[in-house]
Amino acid sequence: MKSKFWDWLELFIRLVIGFLFIYAAVGKIIHPEKFAVVVYNYRVLPVELVNITAILVPWLEIALGVTLILGIWLETAAFLLSILIIVFISLIISAIIRGLNIECGCFTLSKTGSLVSWKRVAEDLLILAGSLFIFFRHLPQEQSTTE
Amino acid sequence: MVLSITMKQMVKTILLRSIWLGLGVIVIGLIFNWLSPNGIPLVAKYQTVTVRGKSQKIPLFMNRKAQTNQETGFEISPVSELDTEKAWQFFTNGGTIFIDTREYEDYLAGHIAGAISIPLSEFQNDPTIVEELDRQVRIVTYCDGSDCQSSIDMAVRLNEMGFEQVWFYFGGWKEWVEADLPIVKGSKP
Numbered sequence: 375m376k377s378k379f380w381d382w383l384e385l386f387i388r389l390v391i392g393f394l395f396i397y398a399a400v401g402k403i404i405h406p407e408k409f410a411v412v413v414y415n416y417r418v419l420p421v422e423l424v425n426i427t428a429i430l431v432p433w434l435e436i437a438l439g440v441t442l443i444l445g446i447w448l449e450t451a452a453f454l455l456s457i458l459i460i461v462f463i464s465l466i467i468s469a470i471i472r473g474l475n476i477e478c479g480c481f482t483l484s485k486t487g488s489l490v491s492w493k494r495v496a497e498d499l500l501i502l503a504g505s506l507f508i509f510f511r512h513l514p515q516e517q518s519t520t521e
Numbered sequence: 522m523v524l525s526i527t528m529k530q531m532v533k534t535i536l537l538r539s540i541w542l543g544l545g546v547i548v549i550g551l552i553f554n555w556l557s558p559n560g561i562p563l564v565a566k567y568q569t570v571t572v573r574g575k576s577q578k579i580p581l582f583m584n585r586k587a588q589t590n591q592e593t594g595f596e597i598s599p600v601s602e603l604d605t606e607k608a609w610q611f612f613t614n615g616g617t618i619f620i621d622t623r624e625y626e627d628y629l630a631g632h633i634a635g636a637i638s639i640p641l642s643e644f645q646n647d648p649t650i651v652e653e654l655d656r657q658v659r660i661v662t663y664c665d666g667s668d669c670q671s672s673i674d675m676a677v678r679l680n681e682m683g684f685e686q687v688w689f690y691f692g693g694w695k696e697w698v699e700a701d702l703p704i705v706k707g708s709k710p
Contacts, residue, residue: 403553404559405559405584406554406557406559406560406561406584407559407561407582407583407584408582408645408646410561410565410580410582411582411645414565414580414582415645417670421565421567421578421579421580422564422565424565424580424582425561425562425563425564425565425580425582426563426564428561429550429551429554429561429563430546430547430550432550433546433549433550433553434542434543434546437542437545437546441542447538447542449531449534449535450534450535450538450539450542451542453535453539454539454542475624475642476642477642513528513531514527514528514530514531
């Protein structure tokens with residue numbers, strides 16, 4: 375009974391994060407030049423790496439979204455997702471500390487796109503908590519390899 | 522012991538799958554970008570600009586479509602920096618549009634007399650907002666001064682869009698006020 379609850383909770387988290395990531399990635403894939411501007415505005419990457427990052431990151435988000443929704447390679451997806459979210463959180467915090475009033479590029483690239491703020495950090499921390507939850511649920515159990 | 526073996530296997534599995542996932546992302550991402558009319562070059566075109574004696578690479582973010590349209594245009598000389606004295610000279614000679622690239626609230630709080638407000642963030646979202654400006658007119662962009670980048674970014678982008686005479690005034694608002702030159706508060710240029 376108890377484990378059923380956790381299973382449903384995990385499924386819910388996977389679907390929410392999965393669809394959120396796919397939704398976030400689509401706009402960036404359609405307009406990579408706009409996402410490149412967002413990446414550049416963080417001012418952490420050398421100019422030469424900005425475009426390739428803007429091309430590949432949204433596809434990584436799609437890949438992670440799809441694996442989470444389909445429930446395949448969950449430990450890997452949750453692991454990569456956690457790293458990605460930690461990178462996002464660090465970037466947002468560093469932008470806030472440096473006083474950059476820039477678009478976050480988190481979920482939307484629209485004109486009214488949200489700026490970097492502590493609210494964005496809190497949202498990402500929630501996602502991180504969800505992805506760590508999935509990750510630890512899919513770590514190997516001691517019994518599974520006892521021969 | 523048993524656990525550590527299992528963990529080792531797990532790490533191996535995660536590493537291998539991460540590599541596969543990464544390869545998939547690279548292949549699909551590059552192919553899609555290559556096929557898409559909105560695709561961008563793998564390395565952004567950039568202009569090297571000298572700011573206070575140091576050179577900086579200012580990238581230009583355009584999709585292939587925009588780039589092809591532009592390449593049929595003409596050669597333009599790269600943008601360069603103005604100091605306060607030269608900016609003042611341009612100001613008094615007339616025929617120069619000063620563009621304030623800061624956020625609109627900053628513009629309202631005070632700006633160079635006659636300057637128009639085009640925040641970089643708005644311009645980046647929609648570069649067509651400068652379509653009405655005359656491409657032959659002299660343009661000077663400025664922002665907060667000293668550590669502000671937006672005036673350079675906008676100058677380079679305007680230049681690439683075909684504006685022939687673009688300068689950036691890096692000293693910007695700060696040095697203009699320090700020099701006690703004409704300013705205006707509120708929404709009027």
